[in-house]
Amino acid sequence: MVARGRYAKGVAKREEILQVALDVVAEVGYRKASNREIAARVGLTQPGLMHYFGSREELYMEVLRARDERDLGEFMDPDPSFAGFLSIIEHNVSVPGLVRLFVEFSAEATMVGHPAHEYFVERYAWARGVLTGVIDRAQKSGELGATLDPKIAVDIVLAAADGLQVQWLLDPEVDMVERLSRLWDGIRLASRRD
Amino acid sequence: MVARGRYAKGVAKREEILQVALDVVAEVGYRKASNREIAARVGLTQPGLMHYFGSREELYMEVLRARDERDLGEFMDPDPSFAGFLSIIEHNVSVPGLVRLFVEFSAEATMVGHPAHEYFVERYAWARGVLTGVIDRAQKSGELGATLDPKIAVDIVLAAADGLQVQWLLDPEVDMVERLSRLWDGIRLASRRD
The missing domain is CATH 1.10.10.60 (Homeodomain-like)
Structure with a gap:
């Protein structure tokens, strides 16, 4: 006891x-x-x-791991969708400290040899996997056209979401959710035109 | 003398x-x-x-200012185009130190009160202006449809370019130029469908 x-x-x-x-x-x-x-x-x-x-880095990796686990369970379970992804972004607006941590820590950890380098390499592979599931489902349901290359779309959505975090931290008027919705609309339109 | x-x-x-x-x-x-x-x-x-x-920050702002001036003159003069923008990205692949500096420094400077905060706010306004010119010309030439909202497209292209830098620093196999070309293709297709 x-x-x-x-x-x-x-x-x-x-x-x-x-x-x-x-x-x-x-x-x-x-x-x-x-x-x-x-x-x-x-x-x-x-x-x-x-x-x-x-270590300092282990502490912050733990903060981010806990966040991802919670977000995935709350917004992407059981069926990962783009709406769920947007809910994560919307939630991020209420936790600027976490967004700042992610942006600064990932930037620093791009350096090979950084204690969190492998963590972020794996974290991006994981995020790509989640988004690949989202796009795969949207193609199967017919929301997205079949000619869309999921690999390209995943990298672009992930990059846009990351880049918008920097824009939003610099200027809270930047509406990340709206921008990403419009990107998704564009991907949908373009995927039916190839 | x-x-x-x-x-x-x-x-x-x-x-x-x-x-x-x-x-x-x-x-x-x-x-x-x-x-x-x-x-x-x-x-x-x-x-x-x-x-x-x-100051340390003034030194690095000066490095980035010199870079932007050179890039603009070399790749965007006299007529800013998306091809010129892609040439800047292609050039970036040969200067990873500059890309790393931009990614880390901008991340840190998102903090209000950081000595380079205003510099990055203004730098983003400048970059948006350059890209707005690119999109404006493409709409006038008919390459992009007239219904496209330039403001949204500018933020998304800028965000994707920034986010791809992180992906590329983590994994040099990520082809930033190819991803951004495909994004532009998608914007073009979607802009004719609204």
């Missing part, structure tokens, strides 16, 4: 750290979010903080 | 610093590119380096 209580406390502490890390990113940006600040807010020393996650 | 010689030397030194800063970003990424390393490579102290640019 004692061990169990200690384990539960450890889990709660991890959750608390993930939340605080996200708060700090939302306030000062990813680059300036320091382990010192996060440790202070959760009442730990820096080595104490690293006991939970091993 | 002495003053003139000193001025010319100052200009040459600035050029040298810009080039070395770019080399260092290409090697270790923007985040880890330190003033110390750059100063050492150009034979200056850190305060000596800052004498030329005032």
Whole structure:
């Protein structure tokens, strides 16, 4: 029972750290979010903080993993659709700290050898898989024409969604959901014309 | 003559610093590119380096300004076209250090209050202006249908180009030029169907 209580406390502490890390990113940006600040807010020393996650990068990968898992379950389950994808984007508008974390962290991790490089390579492969499922279903239902090359469409939708995040962070008036809906309309129209 | 010689030397030194800063970003990424390393490579102290640019951010804004000016002159002059835009993207493949700098620096500068925030807000307004010109000409020539909303198309092309840079940095097999050509084909087809 004692061990169990200690384990539960450890889990709660991890959750608390993930939340605080996200708060700090939302306030000062990813680059300036320091382990010192996060440790202070959760009442730990820096080595104490690293006991939970091993490294700064591991901590932020964990934040993003938890987000993807939740988004997938909430918006893409059981049938991934473009409407579900748009719901994720719409939800993102309410969590600018997460969007900022993703944009800054992925940018930095493009560097080969970066501790999160492999994580992002795999994360993009995963996102491509999810969107390939969306397009595959839309082609089977006839919403998209059969001549559309899914690989190209997936890369473009993913790229547009990423790029719009930067535009939106710079100018919150940019409506990511509307832009992506219009892109989807265009893909639909073009897919029936080839 | 002495003053003139000193001025010319100052200009040459600035050029040298810009080039070395770019080399260092290409090697270790923007985040880890330190003033110390750059100063050492150009034979200056850190305060000596800052004498030329005032701040780390000013130095990198200058690198990007010089790039945009060159690209615009080389690929978009006198008549901005989508082919010219694709030539810039194709050129980018040969300068990954610049692409990395743009991706990392713009991500970080989305934060309000960041020293380069205003620079990127203005840079996006500028890029939108250039692309609006491209689309306007294509509509006038009949390449694009008249019902296309230029504002939406501009944001999507810009976003796709930005997002593809991240995909390409993570995986150099991603062909940015081909993806953007296909996006343009799709915009063209869709613009004639509304």
